[in-house]
Each structure stands twice: as structure tokens, then as C-alpha cells.
Amino acid sequence: MNDIYEGLAAAFWLVMTLDADLIEISLRSLQVSLTALVIASAIALPLGTLLAIRRFRYRRLTISLLNALMGLPPVVVGLIVYILLSRSGPFGVLGLLFTPTAMIIAQVIIITPLIASITHQAMRELWAEYHDLLISLNTSGRQRITTLILDGRRNLLTASLAGFGRAIGEVGAIMIVGGNIDNATRVLTTAIALETGRGDFALALALGFVLIALAIGVNIAIHWLSRTEREGRW
Amino acid sequence: MIVRLLAVLTASVISGTVFAEEVKLAVTTSFENSGLSDVLLPAIREDTGIDVQLLVVGTGQALRLGEAGDVDAILVHSRAAEEAFVAGGYGTHRREIMYNDFVFVGPIDDPAAVGIATSAADALQKIGEEKPAFVSRGDDSGTHKKELSLWRAAGLDAGSFTGWYREVGAGMGASLNTASGLNAYILADRASWLNFGNKGDLVLLYSGDPALFNQYAYLPVNPQKHPHVQNDLVAQLETWLTGERAVELINGYTIAGEALFTFNAVPK
Numbered sequence: 001m002n003d004i005y006e007g008l009a010a011a012f013w014l015v016m017t018l019d020a021d022l023i024e025i026s027l028r029s030l031q032v033s034l035t036a037l038v039i040a041s042a043i044a045l046p047l048g049t050l051l052a053i054r055r056f057r058y059r060r061l062t063i064s065l066l067n068a069l070m071g072l073p074p075v076v077v078g079l080i081v082y083i084l085l086s087r088s089g090p091f092g093v094l095g096l097l098f099t100p101t102a103m104i105i106a107q108v109i110i111i112t113p114l115i116a117s118i119t120h121q122a123m124r125e126l127w128a129e130y131h132d133l134l135i136s137l138n139t140s141g142r143q144r145i146t147t148l149i150l151d152g153r154r155n156l157l158t159a160s161l162a163g164f165g166r167a168i169g170e171v172g173a174i175m176i177v178g179g180n181i182d183n184a185t186r187v188l189t190t191a192i193a194l195e196t197g198r199g200d201f202a203l204a205l206a207l208g209f210v211l212i213a214l215a216i217g218v219n220i221a222i223h224w225l226s227r228t229e230r231e232g233r234w
Numbered sequence: 235m236i237v238r239l240l241a242v243l244t245a246s247v248i249s250g251t252v253f254a255e256e257v258k259l260a261v262t263t264s265f266e267n268s269g270l271s272d273v274l275l276p277a278i279r280e281d282t283g284i285d286v287q288l289l290v291v292g293t294g295q296a297l298r299l300g301e302a303g304d305v306d307a308i309l310v311h312s313r314a315a316e317e318a319f320v321a322g323g324y325g326t327h328r329r330e331i332m333y334n335d336f337v338f339v340g341p342i343d344d345p346a347a348v349g350i351a352t353s354a355a356d357a358l359q360k361i362g363e364e365k366p367a368f369v370s371r372g373d374d375s376g377t378h379k380k381e382l383s384l385w386r387a388a389g390l391d392a393g394s395f396t397g398w399y400r401e402v403g404a405g406m407g408a409s410l411n412t413a414s415g416l417n418a419y420i421l422a423d424r425a426s427w428l429n430f431g432n433k434g435d436l437v438l439l440y441s442g443d444p445a446l447f448n449q450y451a452y453l454p455v456n457p458q459k460h461p462h463v464q465n466d467l468v469a470q471l472e473t474w475l476t477g478e479r480a481v482e483l484i485n486g487y488t489i490a491g492e493a494l495f496t497f498n499a500v501p502k
Contacts, residue, residue, distance in 0.1 A: 087303035087460060095462065097304050098258065098289065179289045181258075194290075197407030198267060199414075199432030 007205025014206055022207075026214060029187040032100050032174070033167040034218075036107035040167075041160050044112045048119025048159070049145045049152075052127045063120065069113035074106075078173030081106045085177065098179040103187070106173040111163035118162055122155035123148055157226060161219055168215050188214070257467045258305040260289045260296035262376055263405040264334070265309060265450070268425025268494055270487050277483060282470050292375030292405065300324055300453065303460030307468045311450045312376035325453040331475055332484050332495045333449045336380060337441040339410075339427055340366075340419035344439060348419065354443040358388035365398045367418035371409050372401025380448065381421045387445065410436075423448060428489040449498075476501065 014022045051063060083089050085097040085105075096102045126148055134144050149156060171189035178185035180194060188211040195204035265271055266288060275286050289299065293310040300308045301324045309331070310316060319325050338348050338357050346364035351357035361368055362385075370392070371378035385392040392399065402412050406426040413420040414434040422430075427438065452472055457465040474480060476499040484497040 087462070088301075092303070098287070179291075181287045181289060183285075184287050196411070197263075197405055199407060199411060199430045201432060 003201045003205060006202040007209065010202045011206035011209040015210065022210065024183070025186050025188055025191050025207075026210060028100065028185075029168060029189070029211070029214065030218070032103045032187060033107060033164060036104045036111060036167050037160060037164045039104070040108045040112040040115055040163055041156075043108075044115035044163070045119050045149060045156055045159070046145055048116040049123045049148050050141075051116070051120045052123035053144055053148070054141070066113050066117050066120070070117050072110055072113060073172070074110050074170050075172035075176070077106055077109050078176035081109065081173065081177050097177065098181060098185060100178070100185060102177040103174040103185060106177045107167045107170060110170060110173060111167050114166055115159045115163040118159035119156060122152055122159065126152045126155070153226075157222065161222065164218065165215060168218075169211070255283050255467060256285045256287055257307065257464050257471055258287045258289060259471075260291055260299045260305040260308040260310070262293055262296065262310050262450075263290055263407065264311075264377065264423040264426050264448075266290045267405075267407055267429055268334070268423070268487075269429055269489065270425065270484070270495060273483055273487055274480070277479060278471065278474055281479060282474055284467050284471060286471065290405075292371075292373045292377075293379070294374030297324075300455045303455060303463065305455065306463045306465075307452060307454045307471065309450060309452050310376055311448050312379050313449060313451070315376075315379065316451050316453060319453060324456055324459060326456050327454070329452045329472060329476065329499065331450050331452050331480075331499050332497045333447050334495045335424050335441060336377070336421055336446040336448055337424050337427055338419065338439050339413065339422050339436050340439045341417045342435050342437050346419065348439040351440050354384055354440070354445045355388040357440045358384055358390060361419055362388065362390045362395075367416045368395075368399050369409055369413040369416065369418045369420040370399060370401045371406070372403045373405070375405075376448070377406060377421065377423060384421070384445065424492075425489070425494045428492065428494070450495075475499070 051059065051066070081102065082097065084091050085094070085102055086092055087095075087097070096105070130148065130151070134147060139147070169189060171193055174185075174187060175190050175193060178187070178190065180186050180190040186194075188207055192204045192207045192211070195201075195207065261271070271288055275288070278284055278286055289296070289305060291299065293312045293315060296305075296308045296310045297315055297319050299305045300319065301322075308325075316328050320328050338351075338354075340346070340348055345366050346360045348357045348360055351360055370381060382392055400412070400416070400418065402409050404412070406422060407430065409420060410422060410426065410430050411432055412418070414432050414436055417435055424441065452475060454465070454468045454472065455463045457463050480499075481497045484495045485493065487494055
């Protein structure tokens, strides 16, 4: 129990003194996970919506696969991305291994199925409501998707935030593809793993509390910026 | 608003990957856990302008990174594997830099009486007889290879051990955490042990046998195999690591009054 109090105290001091290392790795965590979130959302939101409205031959199989991929083990994704980006792998010439870009690629792969699955679930219900209206207005596929995304934005926000939660707390993949290089690819989760390895539990816990605070902060900020839970706008 | 914020973040990611003088160096966990890297890296940046990016891994993985060309040079401690690396054409040469030593760490009540051992082999024979919990790195690292060679030297086969011999497949720090939790014996490098914060009931029981010395060597990755490696910077780094400032910093680095590393590079 003592370790937890020490961790809280250490977290407090790190934040109060605006520790330069802490700020750097926190910003990098945000940078990597938010970029991954934007890219993954850009792929997954239209994809999930498309799956809800379009009927095609292997639709069920695609949806089942997507649902299964929600549980994709990050460490396996990390290993595959590592092998692909390694200098001896097919994309080695790009020199991306052990850079933040590699970490973003891994996180996009991890969270896209999650966001797409949640989007699909939400959009299926919305589509049932909108189906007759949009069909009778003779809308194009693109118009239908746009309408559903705009009107279902609250659900989509939930989907995206779930993806962000998985990305910011993820350590297995980014440890492998990022390499936890000080001042280059070290983020909060890999720093926690490192400090635990050094037996410095207080500092590791302090970083953990900062990570949790950051995740909560981003969620609140996004809700506030997009004005959810206010009357008249949703 | 959100879109604009994210656009800025995306742009900063893309621009953030372009840097000037960077060398990627794969090193063993003991080099970083000892804290020596925190002393050397700023000095290197000051003197040469090179930004050394450390990839902290076990010796086995460090050699793999070098073979694949994912790093520019490696600094590890497992002689046989290093020589095979150079012989395979993956590295240009092997340059010895410094050494530190391994120590036997175990529970304070010392059921196997390792504290009164006369040599490293004797210490392991005592452990092999008493069969107390023993944590092995089990990750193909330099420390793990050293431990296995010490068991062989003691006339014991680590592969045949059951139950009490726990291979954790983790780095030095994580293995020490496990040993601390199990109150088990473990072979650790002195630097990692002194810097370790979660000692619990563990104490240093035996050290000093020359068989426990641990030689670090620097191996540049072969530019003929991997033309993208920063060969000039790697050579500059080698000159620095074998130069006067390095002698001073390496020999002068102490934890709790104990010197950890001994510089022994031969001038060219």
C-alpha cells in the first residue's frame, strides 16, 4: 500500500514541477495515439457505416471477422509490423522502424476494427430508422453514409473514444515497433514498463496516474469541444 | 476545432521523423539500467554532436537487430556470439570497450550457503545441491548465456533442472523483480543490482571470481551488407568511446561509492 501513496506523491510532484521529461513523453503519447485515432476513424467510421447499409455476398463473414479482430493481440500486431518495417523486411527501405510513425501504424491496425465494429452496431439501428426515408428520397450511397454519420455522431464519438482508450493504454505493440528510445519513441506506457523493470515502483505508478489523468482529460475535452449532453444541439 | 488540432498533431508527427546526426545503437539492459548511459550520452552529444538513440534489448535481440540492419552499431557482452556476428559478415569488427562483473544475489538467510562459496562454480554447485528457488533470465541475453556457461563450468546441466529453476524470459530488472517476489537466487550484473530499487529480502552473496567478469564490446554493422548505416558517425562514436573523455567517465562512474565499470579499450 505504501507504494501507492508514494506513487501518488511522486505523481503530484512531477506534475507540479512540470517535469520536462514527463511533459515530453506525455505529449508524445498524445501525439501518437491521437494521430492513430484520426487515421483509424477516417477508415473505420465510413467502413462501419457502409457495412450497415450495403448488402453484399460476404457481408456476414466480413462483420464476424471485424468483430473477431477487435480482440487482436497488440503484441502480435507489433511483431508483424516490426517484421514488415525491419530493414530486412518488405518495407525496410522506408526506414520507419523505431520511429513514432511505426507506432502510429501499429495502433491504427489495433484500433480500426474496434471502432468499425462499434460503428457498425450503432449504425445498424440508426439505419433501420432511416431506411424508408432515405430510400424514398432516392439518395445515393454516399449521401446515405454522410447522413447516417452526421446524425449518429454521438454514437460515433463513443466508438472513437473507445479506440483512443485502447491506443493510449497500449504497450505491447509500441514497445516492439518503437523500441522505447529515450527522447525519440518513449511514451507513457513504455516508460511505465521501463521503471517497473528498474524496480522504481513509485515513479512507475506516478506515470500511471498521469496516464489515467490524461485519458480522462482527453475524453472530457472532446466531449466539451463537441458539446455533447447539451440541449438543442444533438 | 478538433480537426485543426489534430491536423497540427499529424503534421508534427511527420516532421518529427526528420533529424540530423542520429545513430541507433542497440545495447544490453545492463548498460542502461546501470545509469552509465545517462552519463555518457550527454557527453557524446556535447563532444561530437551525435544523438545516440539507444535500443535497450538483450544481447540476442541486439545481434538480430544488427543482422537485419535496423541499428547502426551494437554494444553487447557475449564474446562467442559477437565473434560469430563478425565472422558472418554482419559486423566490420569487434572492439572491446570496458568490463563490469556479475554477482550472485539471493535471500538474506541464504539456505544454499552461497555466501561462503570459494568460487563461482562452487556457488552454483551449492545451489544445485540445495535446490532453492533460482531465477534465470531465460531470454538468450548476454547475462543468460553467461549463466548457462557458468552452470556448465560447474558440471551441471541447466536444461535438466525442474521446478526450482525458473526461466522468466525477461530483462534484468524484470527478472530481479521476480527474484525479489520469490525470494530466489539470481545472477545479476553488479550495476543493475546496485541500481535496483525493489531489493526486498535479497542481498549480494558472492562476487569477485574472474569467471564472473563481463566484457563489453562495440560492433559496427557492416555497411557492405546494409548501405544505409551511418558508417562515419559510427566510426566517430567508436573513437569517442575509446578516447580520453570515455576513460574518465567510465572509470569515474560510481553508485554508492562503488566503481562499476573498468575501461579496457586498446588504443589503435
